[in-house]
Amino acid sequence: MPRIVIQNLFNREIYSKAVPRKVIEIIHENGIDWMHACGKKGRCTTCKIIVLEGEENLSPLTEAEQKFAEQGRLKKQERLSCQAELGSGELIVRVAEINKFPHLEYSH
Template identity: 60%
Template sequence: MPKIIIENLYHKEISSKGSDYKVIEIIHDNYVDWMHACGKKGRCTTCMMIVEDGMENLSELTEREAYFQKLGKLKPNQRLTCQARLNKGTLRIRVNERYKLPHMDYGE
């Protein structure tokens, strides 16, 4: 089963019920809070994740992600959790400093 490791949440490991789920759905299904100001519609970049390893396990870049990359709001190692789908394997990510939630306790 696909799994996600959130490195700066003390290497929290969460798993998916199956493949082809949006990353933010997996995160929220595992009771982890994650910023998403536009309601998971791909209209902002607040749900952005920094991909440390496992980019090959994600779906192709969506039109919205390509748009934000073109604007310089997403780097090549960043994806939107509301757009990217985890298809297989393990994904190691980090929460962007800019979008950390104030009530969460983050590690390094």
């Protein structure tokens, strides 16, 4: 069963029984608020995740992610959670500083 650990949300562990699934869907299904200004369509970068471990368990970069990477809006370790699919294994991520919600408490 795929597992995501969100490091700066107090190492919160979340799971998904269905695979492959977009990372943002797994996050939302587990009751976690996650920013997505464009409605999960890959048109902005507000849903980005910082991947610390498990990049190999994600789908390849999508066309939208490649475009943002070429523009310098996605760094090498960042992915769009609305585009990246987790097939199996573990993924350890962080919420980007710029994408944090004011109503949530984050850890370091």
